[in-house]
Amino acid sequence: MACTLDLYTDYLISSTGQTSATGLSRLFDGQLSHDQVTRWLSSVYLDSRQVWAHAKPLVRRAEQALEAADFAVLVVDDSILEKAHTDPNALLCTHYDHSLGRYVKGLNFVSLRYVAGSLSVPIAVELVEKTQAVTDPKTQKVSQKSPLTKNEMLRAMLRVVQQQVAYRYLLADSWYASAENMNQVRELGHDFIFALPTSRTAARSEVARGNGEFQALDTLVFPEGQPLRVWLRGVAEAVLVVRQVFTNKDGSQGVL
Structure with a gap:
């Protein structure tokens, strides 16, 4: 009996407790040894090519x-x-978790998901590997960083999937709402819907942009229920920005 990707992922998905090569071997009463599982894990490097190979038939049907x-x-x-x-x-190291507001140790990855109708499936993934040593000039403390930023990983994935799938919008939170990402999405012939931090600056007209007259988004007056056409700093084309005010569970108000 051999360890395969389908077998191993089914084991991970169905397990309710801690998973291990020994645990998988025990599940099959020793027909699959833990050494076989360990050797398979060591020999296989999973990347976007493997992800796309599994997703492609589902995407084509959708x-x-x-x-x-x-x-x-x-x-x-x-x-x-x-x-x-x-x-x-390099792969399992400390990363800042924005949902927790602190650093955690683990595996960090960027994924690109295709959504059409009832289908929602990942079609590309990039693992964050911190392989470059960086020395802080003030403290002389050495830390590790990835040779590519998450935004650079995204732009590389978008160039590849351009030849694989058709889509209208790229959706992302404010972490990926950089001018470089917006410009690339438009250059590839698509649109985007991004969350923006209120400190992001924009000009109200092309003339104002040319004169360098930018102001923070939270200082702009938005018409009720209508988008505002502005020029974000560094973005080639004008964009539509919508302001949404909502009430949290605790009664406080938030702005998106």
Whole structure:
């Protein structure tokens, strides 16, 4: 009996407790040894090519099922699979978790998800590996960093999937709402829907942009229920910005 990707992922998905090569071997009453599992894990490097190979048949079926007025979107986000008790290395190391507001040790990855109709499936993934040593000039403390930023990983993935899938919008939170990302999405012939921090600066007209007259988004007056056409700093084309005010569970108000 051999360890395969389908077998191993089914084991991970169905497990409710801690997973291990020994645990998988025990599940099959020793027909699959833990050494076989360990050797397979050491020999296989999973990347976007393997992800796309599994996703492609699903995507093609979803494309055929789309009505003429329907369209697909891509969603980018990054996640951390926490591994607090694993020995650190370039792949399993400390990353800042924005949801927790602190650093955690684990596996950090950026994924690109295809959504069309009832289908939602990842089509590309990039692992964050901190392989470059960086010395703080003030403290002389040495830390590790990835040779590529998450935004650079996203732009590389978008250039590849341009040849693989058709989509109308790229959706992302404010972490990925950089001018470089916006410009690339438009250059590739697509649109985007991004969250923006209120401190992001914009000009109210092309003339104002040319004169360098930018102001923070939270200082702009938005018409009720209507988008505002502005020029964000560094973005080639004008964009529509919508301001949404909502009430949190505790009664406080938030602004998106």
